[in-house]
Amino acid sequence: MRVPGLLILPSLLFLVAPAAATAPAGAPAVASGYVGDEMCLTCHQDKEHGLYSRSMHARASDERTPAAAHGCETCHGPGKAHTEDPSDPSAIRVFTKTRAREANAVCLTCHTRGTHAGWAGSMHNARNLGCTTCHSIHHYKSADAQLVATTETAVCARCHRAEATRVSRVAHMPVGEGKMTCSSCHNPHGSLTNVRMLRNGNSITEACVTCHAAKRGPFLWEHPVGRETCTVCHDPHGSSNGAMLVARLPLLCQRCHISSRHPSTLYDMAALGTPSANRLAGRSCVNCHQNIHGSNHPSGNAFLR
Numbered sequence: 001m002r003v004p005g006l007l008i009l010p011s012l013l014f015l016v017a018p019a020a021a022t023a024p025a026g027a028p029a030v031a032s033g034y035v036g037d038e039m040c041l042t043c044h045q046d047k048e049h050g051l052y053s054r055s056m057h058a059r060a061s062d063e064r065t066p067a068a069a070h071g072c073e074t075c076h077g078p079g080k081a082h083t084e085d086p087s088d089p090s091a092i093r094v095f096t097k098t099r100a101r102e103a104n105a106v107c108l109t110c111h112t113r114g115t116h117a118g119w120a121g122s123m124h125n126a127r128n129l130g131c132t133t134c135h136s137i138h139h140y141k142s143a144d145a146q147l148v149a150t151t152e153t154a155v156c157a158r159c160h161r162a163e164a165t166r167v168s169r170v171a172h173m174p175v176g177e178g179k180m181t182c183s184s185c186h187n188p189h190g191s192l193t194n195v196r197m198l199r200n201g202n203s204i205t206e207a208c209v210t211c212h213a214a215k216r217g218p219f220l221w222e223h224p225v226g227r228e229t230c231t232v233c234h235d236p237h238g239s240s241n242g243a244m245l246v247a248r249l250p251l252l253c254q255r256c257h258i259s260s261r262h263p264s265t266l267y268d269m270a271a272l273g274t275p276s277a278n279r280l281a282g283r284s285c286v287n288c289h290q291n292i293h294g295s296n297h298p299s300g301n302a303f304l305r
Helices: 037-041 072-076 080-084 100-107 152-157 161-167 204-208 224-228
Strands: 006-008 013-015
Touching (some): 037 072
Antiparallel strands (some): 006 013
């Protein structure tokens, strides 16, 4: 005999409660204060959601993105109070009206690995720059890194005008041709090993030789200035002189080599027309001293060719 709610066994009588309608195991509970993206899009469909829907942040298939969590409210906070009173500025997080460090803290909840690991204590962080100074989530101009300008150089030039101007000089890094960018040498999010926010190495010289490996050394005869820093002779952003030199030859060399067996004055009448008048013969010390970065030849102490 079967009685609803009763299970009769020969020696035992169990009361079996009817099955309750419970949520599946592991299903996340609805957080208090969240209204969902559909509510947000009733007002912010065109202006804010247009480019955002095509960005990495909107890929719900990636569990690390805001779309995989609470969507818009992952970054802007619960929106219930905002929907009840849109005029209350404190009801929702608006990044354009938030202090840089507070806005950065939201971004750093996800962007803490890789090139972002050195942001804390970096020069840009120390100068109170915000992530939104260079990046835009909803109104970006460049799909690559969601920049606020069309190119990376244009973003950097907003502050680093002197360096951006030198890039357009005759001898320059191939930035304008698109073969390099500012981040080829620098990490704008900070470096853990140097103050110039260089991407590689602990010094400027180490950063340069990652590409210019022939100048790395060690050499049997080393040019001391090369060990100090490459920027003593070269301007890494660009120059009006060949090889991106900071001054013309031989004036560049004579900054250190003030006295030598060659004429050391700008106009030496006694030396004009003589074989030692290096100022008239190509105006260049490296006509003879070609291995100026260093030499491995046993007799290369003068860095001759």
